[in-house]
Amino acid sequence: MASVLASDGLTSDGLAADGVYLRDTVRTAVKLLVVGPFAVGKTTFVGTLSEIRPLRTEETMTQAGALVDDLAGVDGKSTTTVALDFGRLTLSDELVLYLFGAPGQQRFTRVWKDIAYGALGALVLVDTRRLEQSFEVMGLLEELRIPYAVAVNTFDGAPAFPGDELRDALDLLPGTPLMSCDARDVTSSTQALVTLVEYLLTRNQENA
Ligand SMILES: Nc1nc2c(ncn2[C@@H]2O[C@H](COP(=O)(O)OP(=O)(O)OP(=O)(O)O)[C@@H](O)[C@H]2O)c(=O)[nH]1
Numbered sequence: 543m544a545s546v547l548a549s550d551g552l553t554s555d556g557l558a559a560d561g562v563y564l565r566d567t568v569r570t571a572v573k574l575l576v577v578g579p580f581a582v583g584k585t586t587f588v589g590t591l592s593e594i595r596p597l598r599t600e601e602t603m604t605q606a607g608a609l610v611d612d613l614a615g616v617d618g619k620s621t622t623t624v625a626l627d628f629g630r631l632t633l634s635d636e637l638v639l640y641l642f643g644a645p646g647q648q649r650f651t652r653v654w655k656d657i658a659y660g661a662l663g664a665l666v667l668v669d670t671r672r673l674e675q676s677f678e679v680m681g682l683l684e685e686l687r688i689p690y691a692v693a694v695n696t697f698d699g700a701p702a703f704p705g706d707e708l709r710d711a712l713d714l715l716p717g718t719p720l721m722s723c724d725a726r727d728v729t730s731s732t733q734a735l736v737t738l739v740e741y742l743l744t745r746n747q748e749n750a
């Protein structure tokens with residue numbers, strides 16, 4: 543249903559109109575992935591940054607998934623993404639980012655590859671309590687030749703490692719950006735995406 547613009551500048555959906563429509567000045571649209579293992583904060587991250595109401599495909603986790611979903615280290619989570627998260631962030635007058643969050647669970651790998659199609663780059667979210675669970679997703683990105691940056695999503699009680707130790711543990715290439723963010727916080731999450739975009743631009747210039 544089309545939104546109706548009301549006198550208070552909000553649409554009938556309650557969204558600010560200038561946040562809904564793409565600015566006329568936008569010249570470049572970039573597809574980026576937000577990926578990582580189960581429950582690392584992908585849906586939260588896309589929701590924090592999206593200027594449009596994010597598309598979510600959350601479903602309640604049931605006993606049927608208990609044998610395949612590794613819930614170790616994950617408390618109080620009752621839903622999971624079964625298809626994708628989608629959001630939009632206008633980074634400058636000319637540049638808009640379309641954010642695609644891919645499901646975190648291994649049984650969705652096929653969906654994951656479809657979502658990744660055409661992506662210019664990816665932000666890999668990691669949880670320092672379960673670093674080893676990040677390898678699969680980084681392997682998939684390398685297989686698909688999608689460049690990525692890594693952001694530690696800081697959970698309460700998660701160990702904080704020095705950057706060089708984390709790089710070693712994650713086996714990152716020297717040029718791969720590594721930072722931390724809180725997926726619930728706009729400033730640090732925006733900074734993580736800006737770092738990814740700068741990295742992608744630098745790579746493009748070097749390969750030109
Ligand atoms: N403390 C803390 N909690 C967070 C942070 N980011 C997300 N959470 C919480 O972690 C839980 C999982 O977050 P989701 O955003 O659903 O994770 P996801 O990666 O989309 O999960 P799947 O789609 O199921 O793989 C939620 O309860 C969030 O509120 C963070 O930065 N810090």
Ligand SMILES: [Mg+2]
Pocket residue numbers: 584585586622623627643645646
């Ligand atoms: Mg999710």
